[in-house]
Amino acid sequence: MKAPKSLAIPYAVWVLIFTVVPLGLVVGFAMTDQDGSLTLENIFAMSEYMSVLFRSILFAIIATVICLLIAFPASYIISRASAINQSTLVVLLMVPMWINFLLRTYAWMTLLEQNGLINRLLGLIGLGPYNLINNSGAVILGMVYNYLPFMILPLYSVMVKIDQSIIEAAQDLGSNKLRLVRKVILPLSMPGISTGVIAVFVPSVSTFIISRMLGGGTNDLIGDIIEMQFSGNSYNPHLGSAMALVLMIIVLFMMSLFNQFGSEEDVIL
Amino acid sequence: MENTIISLRNAVVEYDGEQILKNISLDIIDKQFVTLLGPSGCGKTTTLRIIGGFAEMASGELLFNGVSIKNLPPHKRQVNTVFQKYALFPHLNIYENIAFGLRIQKLPEDEIRERVGEMLELVNMRGYEKRSIHSLSGGQQQRIAIARALVNRPKVLLLDEPLGALDLKLRKDMQIELKRMQQDLEITFIYVTHDQEEALTMSDTVVVMRDGMIQQIGTPQDIYNEPINAFVADFIGESNIIDGIMRRDFLVEFAGKEFVCVDKGFGKDELVDVVIRPEDIKVVPQQEGAIVGVVQDVIFKGVHYEMTVDALGYNWIIHSTRSEEPGSIIGMNVTPEDIHIMHKSEDE
Numbered sequence: 334m335k336a337p338k339s340l341a342i343p344y345a346v347w348v349l350i351f352t353v354v355p356l357g358l359v360v361g362f363a364m365t366d367q368d369g370s371l372t373l374e375n376i377f378a379m380s381e382y383m384s385v386l387f388r389s390i391l392f393a394i395i396a397t398v399i400c401l402l403i404a405f406p407a408s409y410i411i412s413r414a415s416a417i418n419q420s421t422l423v424v425l426l427m428v429p430m431w432i433n434f435l436l437r438t439y440a441w442m443t444l445l446e447q448n449g450l451i452n453r454l455l456g457l458i459g460l461g462p463y464n465l466i467n468n469s470g471a472v473i474l475g476m477v478y479n480y481l482p483f484m485i486l487p488l489y490s491v492m493v494k495i496d497q498s499i500i501e502a503a504q505d506l507g508s509n510k511l512r513l514v515r516k517v518i519l520p521l522s523m524p525g526i527s528t529g530v531i532a533v534f535v536p537s538v539s540t541f542i543i544s545r546m547l548g549g550g551t552n553d554l555i556g557d558i559i560e561m562q563f564s565g566n567s568y569n570p571h572l573g574s575a576m577a578l579v580l581m582i583i584v585l586f587m588m589s590l591f592n593q594f595g596s597e598e599d600v601i602l
Numbered sequence: 603m604e605n606t607i608i609s610l611r612n613a614v615v616e617y618d619g620e621q622i623l624k625n626i627s628l629d630i631i632d633k634q635f636v637t638l639l640g641p642s643g644c645g646k647t648t649t650l651r652i653i654g655g656f657a658e659m660a661s662g663e664l665l666f667n668g669v670s671i672k673n674l675p676p677h678k679r680q681v682n683t684v685f686q687k688y689a690l691f692p693h694l695n696i697y698e699n700i701a702f703g704l705r706i707q708k709l710p711e712d713e714i715r716e717r718v719g720e721m722l723e724l725v726n727m728r729g730y731e732k733r734s735i736h737s738l739s740g741g742q743q744q745r746i747a748i749a750r751a752l753v754n755r756p757k758v759l760l761l762d763e764p765l766g767a768l769d770l771k772l773r774k775d776m777q778i779e780l781k782r783m784q785q786d787l788e789i790t791f792i793y794v795t796h797d798q799e800e801a802l803t804m805s806d807t808v809v810v811m812r813d814g815m816i817q818q819i820g821t822p823q824d825i826y827n828e829p830i831n832a833f834v835a836d837f838i839g840e841s842n843i844i845d846g847i848m849r850r851d852f853l854v855e856f857a858g859k860e861f862v863c864v865d866k867g868f869g870k871d872e873l874v875d876v877v878i879r880p881e882d883i884k885v886v887p888q889q890e891g892a893i894v895g896v897v898q899d900v901i902f903k904g905v906h907y908e909m910t911v912d913a914l915g916y917n918w919i920i921h922s923t924r925s926e927e928p929g930s931i932i933g934m935n936v937t938p939e940d941i942h943i944m945h946k947s948e949d950e
C-alpha cells in the first residue's frame with residue numbers, strides 16, 4: 334500500500350522554507366558583493382582567516398576524539414548494566430542538557446576563574462592559583478562537556494542492541510578483553526561512532542559561545558568570526574556567508590572521508 | 603578406560619539471595635555424551651554456564667582433569683559453547699565466523715583455511731563461505747554455530763538446547779548428526795535439553811535435574827527402567843503414579859487391592875508412590891483383570907493407541923496396539939516386575 338504523494342507536501346514545503354531557501358541565500362550572499370554583482374572576492378578573503386579555520390578544525394577534532402575516548406567505555410558500561418540502572422544512568426546523562434547551554438558554560442567560568450571555585454579549593458591546600466581559563470584547554474573542555482552526550486547517546490543505542498550472548502561467544506572462543514573490543518564491540522558499534530562523531534564535530538567546529546566565554550578572546554574560532562560578520566561592527570554578511578559556505582563544504586568533505594574510512598574498517602576487521 | 607574430565611563439587615549458585623543450584627555434584631566422563639535433562643527453570647543453563655565460566659558459584663569447586671578452573675576466565679578454558687540463540691557474529695561472514703577462534707590463536711592462514719573447510723564439510727555447509735549469516739535458516743545457523751565451536755578442537759563442547767528452535771523433522775536429523783560428530787571427533791559433549799526423548803536417544807549418561815538439584819544420574823536405560831522417584835518416572839515418558847502402601851516386602855497395596863511386587867526394604871505400611879508405565883498394563887477381558895475399569899477416551903498415536911481408563915478412582919493411561927470402544931468395560935493386569943515402588947518425594 335502506498336501513501337498518496339500529497340501527504341509529502343507539508344514536508345516538502347518545510348524543507349523548502351527552512352533548508353533550501355536559507356542555503357540559497359547563503360550561496361547568493363557569498364557570491365555577490367554589496368552592489369549585488371557576482372564575485373569570488375568573499376571566498377578569496379577567507380585566506381586571511383586560514384589560521385582561525387585551522388584552529389577551529391583542530392580543536393573540534395581534539396574535542397571529538399576526547400569525547401569518543403570517554404564515551405566508548407562509558408556507553409559500553411551503561412549498555413551492560415541492568416535495565417533499571419541503564420535508565421537511571423541515561424537520565425543522569427541527560428539532566429545537564431536540560432539546563433540552558435549558556436548557563437552551563439557560565440558555570441564553567443565560575444569554576445575555572447582565577448578566583449573561581451577550583452582555584453580557591455586548591456588555595457586551601459596551598460596550591461595555585463593556576464590559569465585554568467582563557468586558554469585553548471578551557472575551550473576544548475567546554476566543547477567536550479557540552480557535546481559529550483551527543484557521543485554517548487548514539488553509541489549507547491547501538492551497544493545496547495549487542496546481545497550479551499555474542500559477547501560471551503567471543504570470550505568463549507578465546508577473546509580477552511582487548512580482542513573482544515577490537516574484533517566484536519568496535520565493529521558492531523561503528524554506526525554509533527559515525528553518528529556520534531558527526532554530532533560532536535559539527536557543533537564543535539562552528540561554535541562561538543564556548544570560545545568567547547572560555548577562550549578569553551585569544552582563541553577565536555571560525556564561528557566567532559562568522560558571528561561578527563552578522564552582528565559586530567565589521568558587519569559584512571557577504572563575507573560571513575562565504576565563510577559559512579566554506580566551512581560547510583569542509584565539514585561535508587571531512588564527513589564523507591570519515592564515512593569512507595568507517596565502512597572500510599568494517600571489512601578489514 | 604573411564605576418566606573423569608570435569609568434576610563439579612557441591613556447586614551452589616545464588617541470584618538475589620535465592621538458591622538456583624543447591625549443592626550439585628557431578629562427574630563428567632571423558633568422551634561421553636552427557637545430557638542435563640529437566641523442566642524449564644531447573645538450573646540446566648546455569649550449570650552449563652558454570653562450566654563455561656559465565657556464572658559464578660557462591661560455593662563449590664570445579665575441576666578440569668583434576669585441576670581447579672573455577673577462577674579461570676572463559677577465554678582460558680578448554681571448552682567451547684554452542685549457545686541457545688546461536689550467537690553468531692553479525693558483522694562477519696560464515697567463513698570468518700568459523701575462523702574467529704583460530705584467528706585469535708594466530709594460526710597461519712593456510713591452516714585456518716584448511717580447518718574451516720573441514721568444519722564446513724563436517725556440518726554439510728561447503729560453498730557457504732562468503733554468505734552472510736542473515737541469509738541462513740535457523741538450522742543452517744545452528745550448523746555454523748556448531749562448526750565455530752568445534753573448529754577449536756575443544757576437549758569439551760557445551761550445548762544449550764541447540765535444537766530447541768528447529769522443527770521436528772530437522773531436529774531428528776540434527777540429533778543423529780550431532781551424535782555422529784561426537785563419536786567421530788571423540789569429544790565430550792555436555793548437552794542441555796528439556797526433551798526427554800532427545801535425552802534418551804542421544805546420551806551415554808543422563809542427568810535428571812529438578813529445582814536446582816540432581817535427581818538421578820544414569821544411562822538412558824537406567825533412568826527409564828529404574829527411575830529413582832515419581833518425578834523422574836513422570837518426566838521420563840508417561841507414567842501412572844498411584845498412591846500406595848507397602849504392606850511388607852514384595853507386597854504393595856494400591857487402588858484398594860494388594861499386588862505382588864519385586865521391591866523390598868521399605869518400612870512396614872510406608873506410604874509410597876507406585877509407578878506403572880502405560881505400555882506395561884495389559885488389557886484383558888473383564889473377568890480376568892485384577893483391576894476393572896471403563897474406557898473414557900482413545901487417541902491414535904501412530905504406533906499405538908493411548909487409552910484413558912477410569913478405575914478405582916484413578917485415570918489410568920494405557921498404551922496398547924489394540925483399541926477398545928470408549929464406554930466399554932475392560933480388565934487390566936500388571937506383572938510384578940512392572941510395578942515400580944518409590945519413596946514419596948519429600949516436597950509433595
Ligand SMILES: Nc1ncnc2c1ncn2[C@@H]1O[C@H](COP(=O)(O)OP(=O)(O)O)[C@@H](O)[C@H]1O
Nearest residue numbers: 617618622640641642643644645646647648649
Ligand atoms: N542472571 C540471573 N539472575 C536471576 N535469576 C536467574 C539468572 N539466571 C537464571 N536465573 C534463574 O535461575 C533459575 C534457573 O535458570 P536456568 O539455569 O536458566 O534454567 P534452565 O536452563 O533449566 O531452564 C530460573 O529460575 C531463572 O529464573
Ligand SMILES: [Mg+2]
Nearest residue numbers: 643646647648
Ligand atoms: Mg536454559
